[in-house]
Amino acid sequence: MTDYKTLTCAEVSVGDTLEAVDIDITTGLVVCGALATRDFEPVHHSKAEAQATGLPDVFMNILTSQGLMTRYATDWSGPEAFVNSIDLKLGAPNLPGMVMTMTGEVTAVDASTGRVDITVLGENNIWGMHMQGTVQLTLPQEA
Amino acid sequence: MNADEQKVFEEKIYAFVGQEVYPPTPAPDDVNLPMIRQWAEVIGETNPAYLDPAWAASSKRGKTIAPPAMMYVWGQEGFQVTRGRAPNAQSNLVAMFNDYGFTGVLGTNVKQEYFKEVSPGDNITIQMVIDNISERKTTSRGTGYFFETLSTFTDQNGEVVGTQRFKVLKFIPQELPAAAAADDNALEVPTRIASPRGHDNGWWWEACDEGKVLIQRCKDCQTLRHPPRPMCGQCQSMAWDSIESTLEGEVLSYTALRHPKIPGYPKDPICAVIQLAEGTNIVSNIVDCEYDDVFIGMKLKGKVEQVDDKTMLPQFYPA
Amino acid sequence: MVANIKDKAVIVGVANTEFSKNSGVSELSLAAQAVKGAIDDAGLKPSDIDGFATFTMDSNDEIEVARAVGCGDMTFWGRSHYGGGAATGSLHQAVMAVATGMAECVAVYRALNGRSGHRFSDGVSGDIMTADAIHWGWYMPYGLLTPASWVAMFTQRWMHNTGVTRDALFEVAHSTRQYALNNPNAFFYQRNFDRAEYDAARMIADPLQLFDCCQESDGGSCVIVTTPERARDLRQPGVSVRGIAQAAAADQEQMTSFYREEFAAIPEMEIAAKNCFEMSGLTVDDIDAAVIYDAFSPIVLWQLEAWGFCGFGESGDFVLDGALRPDGRLPTNTHGGQLSEAYIHGVNGIVEATRLVRGQSRNQPEKDVNHALVTSGVGIPTGGALLGKLD
Numbered sequence: 106m107t108d109y110k111t112l113t114c115a116e117v118s119v120g121d122t123l124e125a126v127d128i129d130i131t132t133g134l135v136v137c138g139a140l141a142t143r144d145f146e147p148v149h150h151s152k153a154e155a156q157a158t159g160l161p162d163v164f165m166n167i168l169t170s171q172g173l174m175t176r177y178a179t180d181w182s183g184p185e186a187f188v189n190s191i192d193l194k195l196g197a198p199n200l201p202g203m204v205m206t207m208t209g210e211v212t213a214v215d216a217s218t219g220r221v222d223i224t225v226l227g228e229n230n231i232w233g234m235h236m237q238g239t240v241q242l243t244l245p246q247e248a
Numbered sequence: 249m250n251a252d253e254q255k256v257f258e259e260k261i262y263a264f265v266g267q268e269v270y271p272p273t274p275a276p277d278d279v280n281l282p283m284i285r286q287w288a289e290v291i292g293e294t295n296p297a298y299l300d301p302a303w304a305a306s307s308k309r310g311k312t313i314a315p316p317a318m319m320y321v322w323g324q325e326g327f328q329v330t331r332g333r334a335p336n337a338q339s340n341l342v343a344m345f346n347d348y349g350f351t352g353v354l355g356t357n358v359k360q361e362y363f364k365e366v367s368p369g370d371n372i373t374i375q376m377v378i379d380n381i382s383e384r385k386t387t388s389r390g391t392g393y394f395f396e397t398l399s400t401f402t403d404q405n406g407e408v409v410g411t412q413r414f415k416v417l418k419f420i421p422q423e424l425p426a427a428a429a430a431d432d433n434a435l436e437v438p439t440r441i442a443s444p445r446g447h448d449n450g451w452w453w454e455a456c457d458e459g460k461v462l463i464q465r466c467k468d469c470q471t472l473r474h475p476p477r478p479m480c481g482q483c484q485s486m487a488w489d490s491i492e493s494t495l496e497g498e499v500l501s502y503t504a505l506r507h508p509k510i511p512g513y514p515k516d517p518i519c520a521v522i523q524l525a526e527g528t529n530i531v532s533n534i535v536d537c538e539y540d541d542v543f544i545g546m547k548l549k550g551k552v553e554q555v556d557d558k559t560m561l562p563q564f565y566p567a
Numbered sequence: 568m569v570a571n572i573k574d575k576a577v578i579v580g581v582a583n584t585e586f587s588k589n590s591g592v593s594e595l596s597l598a599a600q601a602v603k604g605a606i607d608d609a610g611l612k613p614s615d616i617d618g619f620a621t622f623t624m625d626s627n628d629e630i631e632v633a634r635a636v637g638c639g640d641m642t643f644w645g646r647s648h649y650g651g652g653a654a655t656g657s658l659h660q661a662v663m664a665v666a667t668g669m670a671e672c673v674a675v676y677r678a679l680n681g682r683s684g685h686r687f688s689d690g691v692s693g694d695i696m697t698a699d700a701i702h703w704g705w706y707m708p709y710g711l712l713t714p715a716s717w718v719a720m721f722t723q724r725w726m727h728n729t730g731v732t733r734d735a736l737f738e739v740a741h742s743t744r745q746y747a748l749n750n751p752n753a754f755f756y757q758r759n760f761d762r763a764e765y766d767a768a769r770m771i772a773d774p775l776q777l778f779d780c781c782q783e784s785d786g787g788s789c790v791i792v793t794t795p796e797r798a799r800d801l802r803q804p805g806v807s808v809r810g811i812a813q814a815a816a817a818d819q820e821q822m823t824s825f826y827r828e829e830f831a832a833i834p835e836m837e838i839a840a841k842n843c844f845e846m847s848g849l850t851v852d853d854i855d856a857a858v859i860y861d862a863f864s865p866i867v868l869w870q871l872e873a874w875g876f877c878g879f880g881e882s883g884d885f886v887l888d889g890a891l892r893p894d895g896r897l898p899t900n901t902h903g904g905q906l907s908e909a910y911i912h913g914v915n916g917i918v919e920a921t922r923l924v925r926g927q928s929r930n931q932p933e934k935d936v937n938h939a940l941v942t943s944g945v946g947i948p949t950g951g952a953l954l955g956k957l958d
Contacts, residue, residue, distance in 0.1 A: 109296055109303065125515075134290065141287040143324035167358055168320060172291040175317040184297040185308055188316040192359040202437070206515065231438060231511055238359075245308070441712070443704020453704075474826070475705050501724035501831070505710045506770040508688060517710035521720060521825045529826050533709045539773065544727045561708050 111183030114219040114244045123181045123209035123223065128173060130165065130229065132201040138169030164198035170227065170236050177207045178223050178240040189220065189241040197232030205229045212239070219243045249348070254384070257348055261381055261393065264344075267337035269376040269397060275322035279314045279370045287318055313365040319401050319410050320360070323374035337378055338397060345418040350392050352421040355414065364409040371404045379413070392419025438512030439556040448478050455490075459552045461562050462490040463528050474528040493530075495550030497522040497564060500529065504539045512556065522548060522564060535563045569812075569845045575666035577798035577805040577957050580609025580791035581918040586754055586909035589683040590785035598627040598678035599635040601787035606636070609791050610802030611672060616791070618643030618670030620660035622653040622677055622912060632676065643670035647813075649821060651862060651944025653677075654913025655811060655952045661792040662808050662952075671793060677914040678787030686783050687714055699821065706823060714862065715780055717822040718946060719772035722865045724831035726774065729880035731868065733774065735887060737765050739864040740778045740906055742891040747903025750929045754782055755907040779864040784909035790917050798957055805957030806924045809938065810847030814838035815948035822946045836873035836942070839951045847953045849938060851875040854953070856923045856932055857897050857940040858916035861904040866945040871897075874940065874951070893932055898923075901930040916941050917952075924954050 128134075139149035144166045147154035155163045171191055179186055199205055205227050213222035221244055226237045249257065277283070284298050296303035297313050304312040325333065333339060342353070366372065379398035384391065399412040445453050452475075455462045463472050466480035467487035479486050502520035509515070518534040520542070532550065534542055547567035555561050582604025584590075584597050606613055616638040619629040629644040643664040647656030654677075661673035681687065690712030691703040711717065726732070744760060747753035760768075760778060768777035798805035816834035818827045827834075844850060851874060859867045868882035876897060877885040891899040902908045902919040909915055920941035922928045942951040 128292075137290045141283075141290040142318070142321045143326065145325075145327050145329045147330055167355060168317070169291065171358065171360065172287065172293070172315065172317045175315065176291050176293045176295070179295055184295050184303075187365065188362055190359065190361040191317065192357075194357050195355050228509060231436075233509060233511060440710075441707040443708060444700045445704075446701050449701050449704065475702075500825075501720045501727075503711075503716055503719035503723055503772045503774075504770075505713070505716050505772050507772075508690075508713075510690070510710060510712060513710045519706075519709050519711040519716065519720070521724075521830070529830075531706055531709060531711055531823070531825060544724060559708060 109184050111185035112181070112244055114214065114216055114221065114246055117211055117214055117221055117244060119211055119214055121211040123177065126177055126207045128205045128207065130199045130201055130203040130205055132163065134169070135163050135165050135199070135201060138172070139166045142166060142168035142172070144168055160198060160200065162200045162202075164200050167195065170195075170199070173205075174207070174225055174227060174236065174240060177209065177225065178242060181209070181223075182221075182242050182244060185245050187243040189243055191238070191240050193236045193238035195236055196234035197229065199229055199235050203229040203231050205235055209240075219246055258384070261341065261344060264337055264341045264378045265381055267378050269336050269338040269378060270374055272373050272375040272402070273323060274371055274373045276326075277322070279322060279366050279368050279372065281312070281368050283321070284314055284318065284368070287315065287321065309365065311367050313367050316362045316365070316410070317360070319362065319366075319372065320374070320399065320412055322372040338376075341378060341395065342418065345393070349420050350418040352390055352392065352417070352419040354389060354417045354419070356394065356417050357413070357415040359413045360410060362410040364403070364407060366403060366409055372409065373402045375400050375402075387417060387419060389417065390419040390421055392417050437557065439558040440512055440561070442559060449476050452476055456552060456562065457560050459560065461493040461495055461530070461550070461552060463493055463524070463526055464488050464490050472526055472528050474530060491526065493524050493526055495562060495564070496525040496567070497530070497548045497550060499534070499542060499544055499546040499548065501544060502534065502542050518542060520564070522550075530562070532562050532564050534565075536565045541566070569842045571846060572662060572666040572811070573809055573846050573848070574795060574807045574958070576662040576792050577795050577807045578790050578917070578921045578954065579793050579798045579801045579803060579805055580605040580607070580611060581921045582608050582789050583752060583909075583911070583915055583918055584678070584787040586752055586784050586786035586911070587682075588754070588783075588785065590680055594626050594678050594680055594684070594787075595631055595635060597680070597785065597787035598625075598632045598676050598789075601678055601789035602632055602636050602674045602676050605674060605789035605791045608803060611791065613637040614639040615672045616674050617641055618661065618664050618673035620645050620647070620657040620664070620673055620675045622646060622650075622657060623648045624650055624653070624912075625677055625679070627676070627678055632674075643673060649944070649947040649949075651860060651912050652947040652949045654860060654916060654943040655941060655950040656813050656943060657914070658790065658792070658808070658917055658952055659811050659813050659950060662811050665792050665794055671797065673792045674789055675792060675914065675917070676787065676789040677912045679912065680785045681910055682783040682785050684785070688783060702821060702823070713772065714822065715775050716772040718863045718866065719775045720825065721831055721946060722774060722863070725865065725869065728831050729883070731880065731883035735868060735883035736779055736864040737762060738886045739861070739867045739891065740765065742886070743861060743900045743904040744907045745892070746901045746930045747907035750903050750908060753903035753908040754784065755903065775863060775865075778906070781862045781905040781910045782907075784911060786909050786911050786915070788911045788914035788918050790914070790921060795957060804925045806921045806954050807957045808952055809849060809955045810843035810845075810953040811950070812839040812842035812846070813948065813950040814842065819948060821948075824946065833869050833873050833945055833949075835949050836870055836945065836951070839942075839949060840874045843951050843953050847955075849953055853938050854897065854940050855934060855936040855938055856901065857899045858902070858904075858920040858923070858942070859899055859940070860913050860916065860942045860944050861900055861906050862910070862944060864906065867899070869945060870942055874942075893930060898930070898932040901928045901932070913943055920952075920954050924956055
């Protein structure tokens with residue numbers, strides 16, 4: 106019944122790139138992402154509060170960004186991958202109306218442990234780098 | 249702040265290192281499928297390990313798990329934060345920074361490590377401490393200090409399932425927040441940087457706006473020239489007209505701009521020097537083609553297109 | 568006909584400031600420090616300086632530098648245009664002033680916060696409303712915005728025409744880095760890279776990768792030029808300007824001479840070379856060491872060909888034979904170059920070329936250096952100078 110393929114460690118090489126994914130940043134994604142991560146900080150759902158901090162509109166909370174980045178990695182790897190870590194440097198905020206493009210490249214593969222480092226970048230089309238860093242997965246040794 | 253004042257201040261803030269922000273606090277709800285499903289819908293997550301109990305049961309794990317990125321979600325304070333948070337070591341530290349003018353705040357790094365997957369029915373306890381505070385740093389945002397909280401997540405058996413390190417810069421803003429306060433204008437989507445238009449080149453760009461690529465021609469000796477100039481370099485005539493290019497061309501050289509990324513431009517745009525069939529050269533983009541498939545001598549066919557909200561440009565396709 | 572001002576002007580003092588990525592001081596401070604350092608090196612007093620030469624691109628007014636350093640009256644100032652093309656161009660201004668008697672001691676300086684302030688890698692943009700803006704307008708809308716991208720366009724075609732490969736680009740970058748390992752003022756002091764790291768480095772604009780590109784630096788450099796008579800009384804061995812030239816060739820554009828019959832070439836540098844040799848009476852065989860402008864690794868190769876160290880398309884083999892190394896035919900960029908010491912728009916190169924002739928380089932070749940070449944930027948109106956020992 107498994108239609109879902111998971112990459113094995115042997116199928117992955119340093120230099121492999123992940124297909125870029127565009128995420129439309131909408132008010133819905135920002136606000137609902139905040140609520141789905143139980144982040145009720147007003148700057149993520151109230152435009153007035155966000156503007157008081159100097160930004161034009163509500164902005165995406167970090168937990169949503171982390172969710173998008175892990176989704177990006179595991180969409181590539183398949184569902185049997187174990188997520189070891191997600192290590193992100195935070196950059197410019199994501200605001201409604203922007204498009205964030207996520208890209209990734211395999212930068213380390215440890216065949217003995219199955220651990221794979223994916224360097225990831227989420228860049229929006231207006232302010233540039235939103236987040237960049239590394240997602241580390243453990244891939245199965247065999248299918 | 250003079251050196252003595254700074255010393256007193258730093259003694260005060262460094263006293264926070266090691267203090268608990270949250271003592272071990274169990275999440276109000278166990279890990280549960282409804283919250284996972286809601287999260288997954290918003291994030292666009294379709295991973296059956298989280299969402300498809302039947303698949304999960306047959307997987308190597310043998311059970312459904314929660315998305316690791318939800319680790320911090322389970323213990324979040326609820327809606328009451330909109331009315332303010334109860335004071336704790338972190339808010340006290342932040343208040344102290346604010347009192348001394350370090351009012352700027354910027355989350356700079358967040359790292360989550362996961363040691364054990366959790367499943368519906370597990371209960372996550374969070375404990376958070378102020379782990380470290382940097383020395384005084386000069387950053388592009390202003391002078392300030394980085395502080396880092398360390399959260400440790402344990403399950404109902406006391407087993408550590410993961411940790412989170414969150415680094416925050418508290419800094420003296422270089423301009424007052426009021427001055428930076430935004431208005432209600434919609435964000436302007438950046439576009440290509442346009443050429444300024446003057447006497448000698450404006451007509452060319454106006455024709456481009458109309459969908460045509462023109463080549464300047466000397467009215468006396470008929471020599472073509474591009475980019476436009478006010479005088480013919482061959483016969484010094486200042487009389488000129490123009491012809492419209494057929495936009496048939498050939499690649500003389502090319503590159504792709506990988507770094508830095510420039511807002512308003514496509515990723516890694518391919519630029520080329522193209523010799524037009526009329527004989528003059530033009531710089532433009534090659535589109536609808538992978539970089540690796542471009543070569544010197546490649547035949548191209550161009551057309552003038554709208555490339556963004558404001559810009560008409562010739563763009564060249566493999567012929 | 569080439570004006571003969573051979574040996575009419577002598578470099579007597581040189582200095583660099585500390586080079587960094589964040590100087591924490593103004594560009595004027597860097598300029599003042601560099602000028603003062605060169606005055607001290609020469610054994611002159613600030614009041615001896617009566618002329619200044621720098622780049623049109625430099626933000627430091629001559630009179631501000633003069634006031635900061637405490638120089639007195641001034642009878643000459645002159646600037647040279649076209650970015651790094653002004654490296655020996657500003658020296659050219661100073662040499663002409665001294666040779667004609669318009670000034671006696673001219674300070675040639677360049678100081679910039681090239682990393683912490685305006686960065687060249689940010690590229691040109693519609694924000695600059697200079698006379699150049701219309702020129703850049705033919706390239707900006709397509710994304711051809713940065714110095715790397717313009718040089719990449721030439722490199723791609725030149726490699727296609729000559730068959731020179733990345734091996735040669737690596738050799739330029741790597742030989743230069745080896746010199747920097749020894750130079751405490753180099754940004755990459757004691758920090759090496761190997762071929763695997765070179766190949767794995769970030770692509771900037773195909774085919775140029777990170778280590779093919781110079782740094783962006785904060786810092787200042789200065790050389791002092793005076794008459795041969797005065798030079799003989801000063802502290803340091805004099806370094807005479809045997810030949811010097813500026814040159815732009817037909818159909819020149821600034822960094823984008825894409826409209827020539829064959830644009831993968833630098834005819835302007837060939838003119839500079841011919842005129843320098845003619846003025847000096849020297850030939851290529853007389854040149855013992857060189858500081859060749861290295862904003863990007865491939866441009867060193869083109870200049871080796873333009874100056875006649877090898878034929879067109881042969882520079883790859885020339886450098887792969889070890890020519891640029893300490894015991895090679897032409898030890899080059901012995902300070903670490905702009906790739907690995909600092910990017911001070913080539914004036915740190917004039918400092919190094921002077922030191923080579925004095926015998927004071929950190930990486931002084933074992934052979935006698937009687938004559939050193941120093942060049943300006945490539946792809947733009949440019950120039951070069953031949954330096955030799957003051958008789």
